[in-house]
Amino acid sequence: MIVGSISENINLEKRVAITPDVIKKYKSLGLEVNLTKDYALHLGITDHEYETQGANIFNSNEEIISNSNAILQMNILDDNYLDKLKKDQILIGVLNSFSNEKKLKNIISKNINCFSLELLPRITRAQSMDILSSQANLAGYKAVIDSFAYFQKAIPMMMTAAGTISAAKVLIVGAGVAGLQAIATAKRMGAIVFATDVRLASKEQVESLGGKFLTVEGSENLETEGGYAKETTEDFKKKQNELLKETLKKIDIVVCTALIPGKKAPIIITKEMIDCMPSGSVIYDLAASQGGNSEFTKVDQIIEKNGVKIMGERNILNKLPVSASNLYAKNMFNFVQNLFDKEKNNFEFNLEDEIIEKTMIK
16 A cells, blocks of 8 residues: 655645655555655755655656555645546545535545544544644744744843843733743743633643733633634623733733634734734734734735734744644654554544544545
8 A cells, every 4th residue: 555745835835744754654554655756855855865764756746646545745735636536545634624625525526535634633542643733833832933033122021231121021812732832932032921712721721831811700611522712702702802902002922823623713803902002012813824813914914003013924834844744744644554454454444433533524
């Protein structure tokens, strides 16, 4: 059996699904690995490094698709390659099943098996495959680093003979994996950190990292069984807005990370709030690709409103593609290992396995 991966469009996606250090793991399962020529050259990884580990290098993407049982990708394939998939082939990646629903229905109708890794259940056995957590962890770190680079003052408190520089005050909106890493990174750099989340269970985690948790009075725990945030009520939104408006009057940097899977990101930072913020403040919106948590967020643009810079990137992990690829490739291998029966030398779709049942597009 053979797994293959073709080159992504590096103008949009620099991460790769297979790195040299996982090739031997695939080989130990009895799987061959096919890759396109110059597959990860943009990351400084040569074909020779892959070949040394046992990968087969092909000249074209079409050859990979034609000669592989399973195609492992970061994102869904471009339309011209989707059309080349054959009956009983397997496609695994972050397929964004909500936004690519029509494409996926079309290829499933041709008896092609699709697994979307963002749908992994949040259970202990799936932690080693959890691409949302591994990638969000890096995104939270990088968002803080980038926002600090745009902020035109020092971050930590500094006491000098000429006077004292106050520590920057940072607000993290959303205390999931990305938010918690953002809190930890900002604290390490000397900032005073506040955080807010609709899930009350986040309070203890935020405080354990040295952040101050902002709680809406009388709020309930708005968390799904899967550990994600629910949509809030209008009453909650009103109370949250009042709390944030007062808090933002003294905040220098905001990092937004609040997302609801499969839906447009909730607007949390409104025009009225931005008008209250000090001139020179920075808002970094990690939810930009799903519409943004700020009312003015534009993808891949820096918008300035009343002296406040609002930034949102389509794919912040393109700035950390080597680290992100290393983690993603390990997540991918762990998923494939669970899907592949070594004794039968075949992929087995056991729908009684929650991991397989939840990720398989039907």
